[in-house]
Amino acid sequence: MELLVLNGLVNGLIVGGVYALIGLSLTLLYGVLRIVNFAHGEFVIGGSFLAYVLFSSLGLAPLLALPVAAITFFAAGWLAYYVLIPRLARSDDPEIMSFLMMYGLSLALAAVMLLMFEADSRSIDYAFTPISMKVGPIYVSTARIVAFGVTIVISAALAWFLYRTLPGKALRATIMNREAIQIVGVDVEKLSAFAFALATGIAGVTGVLIALVFPAFNAFSGAEYSIIGFIVVVLGGLGNPVGALIAGVIYGLAEQLATVFLPQALAQIVGFGILVGTILIRPTGILGWRVQR
Amino acid sequence: MELEGNAAAPRAAERDSARRIYFTLAAIIGGLVSVYFVLVPVFGLNLAFHFYLMLWITMASAFNVASGFSGYMPFGYVAFYGVGAFTTAILVQKLGFPVLAALPFSGIAGVVLGLLFAPTLRLSGIYFAIVSLALASICRLIITNMPEEITGGSFGLQLGSRAEPVLSFYVMMLVMLLALGTILWLSRSRLGKALRAVRDDAEAADMMGVNVVRVRLYGWLIAAFFPALCGGIEAWYTNVVDTETAFNTLTTAKTVIYAVAGGLGTVTGPIVGAIGMVWLDELIWRQFPRVNLLILGIATIALVLFLPRGIVGTLLRRRPQWRRYIP
Amino acid sequence: MTVTTTTAIEVHELHKHFGGLVALDGIELEARAGEVLGIIGVNGAGKTTLMNCICGIYRADRGRVSIGGRDMTGLSPHEIAHAGVGRTFQVPRVFRKMSLIDNLLVPVLDRAEPDRALIERAEAMLEQMRLIELRHNFAEELSGGQQKLLEMARMLMPEPRVVMLDEPFAGVHPTLCRFMIERIEAIAAGGKTVLLISHDLTSIYRLSHRVAALNQGRVIAEGSVDEIRGNPAVVEAYLGA
Numbered sequence: 099m100e101l102l103v104l105n106g107l108v109n110g111l112i113v114g115g116v117y118a119l120i121g122l123s124l125t126l127l128y129g130v131l132r133i134v135n136f137a138h139g140e141f142v143i144g145g146s147f148l149a150y151v152l153f154s155s156l157g158l159a160p161l162l163a164l165p166v167a168a169i170t171f172f173a174a175g176w177l178a179y180y181v182l183i184p185r186l187a188r189s190d191d192p193e194i195m196s197f198l199m200m201y202g203l204s205l206a207l208a209a210v211m212l213l214m215f216e217a218d219s220r221s222i223d224y225a226f227t228p229i230s231m232k233v234g235p236i237y238v239s240t241a242r243i244v245a246f247g248v249t250i251v252i253s254a255a256l257a258w259f260l261y262r263t264l265p266g267k268a269l270r271a272t273i274m275n276r277e278a279i280q281i282v283g284v285d286v287e288k289l290s291a292f293a294f295a296l297a298t299g300i301a302g303v304t305g306v307l308i309a310l311v312f313p314a315f316n317a318f319s320g321a322e323y324s325i326i327g328f329i330v331v332v333l334g335g336l337g338n339p340v341g342a343l344i345a346g347v348i349y350g351l352a353e354q355l356a357t358v359f360l361p362q363a364l365a366q367i368v369g370f371g372i373l374v375g376t377i378l379i380r381p382t383g384i385l386g387w388r389v390q391r
Numbered sequence: 392m393e394l395e396g397n398a399a400a401p402r403a404a405e406r407d408s409a410r411r412i413y414f415t416l417a418a419i420i421g422g423l424v425s426v427y428f429v430l431v432p433v434f435g436l437n438l439a440f441h442f443y444l445m446l447w448i449t450m451a452s453a454f455n456v457a458s459g460f461s462g463y464m465p466f467g468y469v470a471f472y473g474v475g476a477f478t479t480a481i482l483v484q485k486l487g488f489p490v491l492a493a494l495p496f497s498g499i500a501g502v503v504l505g506l507l508f509a510p511t512l513r514l515s516g517i518y519f520a521i522v523s524l525a526l527a528s529i530c531r532l533i534i535t536n537m538p539e540e541i542t543g544g545s546f547g548l549q550l551g552s553r554a555e556p557v558l559s560f561y562v563m564m565l566v567m568l569l570a571l572g573t574i575l576w577l578s579r580s581r582l583g584k585a586l587r588a589v590r591d592d593a594e595a596a597d598m599m600g601v602n603v604v605r606v607r608l609y610g611w612l613i614a615a616f617f618p619a620l621c622g623g624i625e626a627w628y629t630n631v632v633d634t635e636t637a638f639n640t641l642t643t644a645k646t647v648i649y650a651v652a653g654g655l656g657t658v659t660g661p662i663v664g665a666i667g668m669v670w671l672d673e674l675i676w677r678q679f680p681r682v683n684l685l686i687l688g689i690a691t692i693a694l695v696l697f698l699p700r701g702i703v704g705t706l707l708r709r710r711p712q713w714r715r716y717i718p
Numbered sequence: 719m720t721v722t723t724t725t726a727i728e729v730h731e732l733h734k735h736f737g738g739l740v741a742l743d744g745i746e747l748e749a750r751a752g753e754v755l756g757i758i759g760v761n762g763a764g765k766t767t768l769m770n771c772i773c774g775i776y777r778a779d780r781g782r783v784s785i786g787g788r789d790m791t792g793l794s795p796h797e798i799a800h801a802g803v804g805r806t807f808q809v810p811r812v813f814r815k816m817s818l819i820d821n822l823l824v825p826v827l828d829r830a831e832p833d834r835a836l837i838e839r840a841e842a843m844l845e846q847m848r849l850i851e852l853r854h855n856f857a858e859e860l861s862g863g864q865q866k867l868l869e870m871a872r873m874l875m876p877e878p879r880v881v882m883l884d885e886p887f888a889g890v891h892p893t894l895c896r897f898m899i900e901r902i903e904a905i906a907a908g909g910k911t912v913l914l915i916s917h918d919l920t921s922i923y924r925l926s927h928r929v930a931a932l933n934q935g936r937v938i939a940e941g942s943v944d945e946i947r948g949n950p951a952v953v954e955a956y957l958g959a
Contacts, residue, residue, distance in 0.1 A: 128517075134517050134520070134521070182692070182696070185696050186695070189695075189699045190699065190700065193516050193517065194458075194464055194516065195695050195699050197464055197466070197516075197517075197520055198647065198648075198651060198691060198694070198695050199691070199692055199695040199696070201466075201644065201647070201691060202648075202687075202688045202689070202690070202691025202692040202694075202695065203688065203692060204688070205644060205684055205685075205687055205688030205691065206684075206685055206688025206689050206691075206692065207688070208684065208688075209682065209683075209684035209685035209687075209688055210685060212684065213681060213682070213685070321640070325524070325525065325528070328521045328524075328525075329525075332518070332521065336517070363532055363535065363536045364536070366528075366532055367529055367532050367533065367536075370525040370526075370528050370529045370532075371529065373521070373522070373525045374511075374522050374525050374526060374529070377511075377514065377518050377521070377522050378510060378511070378514075378522075398845070398850075399838060399841065399842075402841060403834075403838070406837070581823075581827040581828075584816070584820055584823055584824060584827060585824065585827050587813065587815070587816055587820075588813045588816065588820075588821075588824045590815075591813040591814050591815055591816060592811050592812075592813060592814075594775060594795070594811075595807070595811040595812075595813070596813070596824065597774075597775075597794070597795040597796050597799075598773055598774070598775065598795045598796070598798075598799055598805060599796075599799060599824050599825040599872065599876075600796050600799035600800050600824075600825050600826075600827075600828065600876060601796055601824060601827065602796050603796070656815070711855070711856070712854070714817075714854070715854060
């Protein structure tokens, strides 16, 4: 039993790291642009599929797929921003309209992936040497350890970017007060495009990591990851990057430990239950934001 | 005031004539719709197509109550539909109810679920949408994991050979007319005004004497009743119910898109949107069955970018003076 | 118009804080039935917070609010509205996507009067506010000043006994201001108790029977217009801030 729990803890950390990144990119998008990205899960799975394609057709190792995913998705995000977002801001009800648009985008992206890859589950059969490593008394797959390592590096890089560089600080300032930052002379449009591109890029990279951490994925997996993203973001507080990181790890731990003690389906219900409960009972998440109408 | 008596009378006359035009238009539309659908089986037109057309008109219209009139975006709307479907199926198959007796219970089940979800009504836009989605997933998971004896597990329930296409078609028509009538009433009623005030500024409405919590609840329960009924009737029509189809997120997606395409906040909007989009869907599906989902997604994006107020909404924006005459 | 000696509004030891910020620090205030009580003070003195506490949006931490002798503490906003309290807002909060007539109908939706009668009353009110031609327009199509007039009309529809006006002249064109002053004088002449917050001291002095000056969440002076005008504490609060 202790081994199972230990397993749960270690995997919880690894899975939590991935969830944290999903939450981080989602919360960045919301914080800067006030957009709830219902298509975020599809962005992430798109990254997974990209890694899959690179591996199966070019034999590219997943680790090398990371920079490709980062660049491709960053560029795609930049483009998508200018095509989709500016009209939104001018509409009657930008909040609701952004839900709908991202919802449509999630349908469209899922459909594209469905057409390209059918409904079958895919996975990347990349074999690390050794296949697994011993961490204390338990064995953990090397792929997962590598993914965790990458997660740490990316999180650290993002943290450094957000808190130590000027564009990063500008992003954080925009999250806090979008109007004020324009007065100070920052080109909000470009900053927003950058934020969108950055969030998309992180999502794509996270997708590659998902291919390493989880056994398989398919065109419909996007929806699950979107929901996980929401749970993490709500727990951490909408627009709060640090909150998302913490909440992601906590949620990952909770999820993996729950599967040790509970049947699979029940664990899923617990996940959603945590989401609903948090919003209703402790609406500010870990580090607050106004929730009521 | 000197002019009051003189000006009030022509104003009252003008008001009455506007009212008459409004209800005449409503009667014409309602009449056309009724006659058309009544004749569908008589002339042997595609029963399935028209059944679902009526279903989507009803779903989009009821959804409009929650979104256009009340200001919510319940992305978990399918929960009511699914619960309604299973209620009818269980009552008919497990307890031997006649279908017509089971259907009202579906409606009641929807209302009960609405009451259960009522605490979420105080949440703001994003949080409400997300929680709604999560609650629908929870409903689906709970039903999927209930014992097979009750809900049929992953195979679902068969209603036995009680399918009566023509009768269920006409029942669907009655429900659609009931929904449209309710929304027509709502749009002119005091509750409707209160709802819209709460939608525009809940705090201000509160300070103007509106019981915000109660008003929101009434609107929500109306919006919960009809999709549940739809779920029950569709279960009867197709003769089978399972969690995948009963709680399909695509049901919410289509409802939302059809309602938005027509225009939220008006009575005719969802009707126009549903008819337009269902025709589009049928056309595309015949030619390109595989890209159905893709077209739906792109259509949504295009709608938001180019026609955010929907067809009727955009029309009324261009001609605001018509607002009083168009239901 | 006679100012009676009965108390219409009584605020007793009202405290309200937001986190570390103390907005109301023990407010003691009284408005007699039928009088116009002007409330002045610099920004942040607590004027709007006071109004929000009286009408129920904020729940005071300590203290009591009574209207017409009846304890209102802890009641919800719509209950207080039903007790005969109406208000306007510093930044107009009209129902944007509803017609002017519908805006006016919202406060009287629960009345037993038939729709026709209510609509006619609403139209009469709009006529008084010179908005009758726009009665079918959506409220969001009005200018800021027009929206303030709409708010005033909306406030008056349920015939409240107590009326609270939060900065009615803020950002309003001078001509419209004069019209608004006339309207407020008419309201006061009708025997209603009026609480009037404004930075426009000229208008306050012209309209009010008595004035209360607030500073840092407390009433620093209260009395007739002349008493307040010359009050050194008030002058210092305004200039020294």
